Amino acid sequence: MKISRSEVEKTARLARLDLNEAEMERMTAQLDTILSYAAKLDELNTDGVAAICSQAAANAFREDEVRPSLPRELALANGPQHNEESFVVPKIIG
Structure with missing residues (x-):
């Protein structure tokens, strides 16, 4: 077993879950x-497998331009x- 009941109880308490x-x-x-x-999945041999990343090759952001606002x-x-x-x-802090 990878997780114990006490760990689930602790996680439920931290997440504010009231589980029966x-x-x-x-x-x-x-x-x-x-x-x-x-x-x-940790048991799989991944030697020689290239890492996959989602980094763009170039900056995909548009140039900043001043436009009228609301x-x-x-x-x-x-x-x-x-x-x-x-x-x-309304003021909420005394």
């Missing part, structure tokens, strides 16, 4: 299957409350 007994058993079995498969009045019109410069939000 049946879900805990199913999750332990499923994670064990996944980790066993990953361990099986006027402030129109942007502020989307909020429920605003002053002349920014949105007004």
Whole structure:
């Protein structure tokens, strides 16, 4: 077994998952299957296999150009409350 029930319980607690007994058993079995498969992949001989990467050969980004943006009045019109410069939000920290 690649993963213990206590490790699944700890992971569920960290993820804030409230799993019942049946879900805990199913999750332990499923994670064990996944980790066993990953361990099986480690057994493969990859000597001489070139690494695959997704790096572009050249910079694919466009050049920066100045373009007109949304006027402030129109942007502020989307909020429920605003002053002349920014949105007004309720204070949440004392």
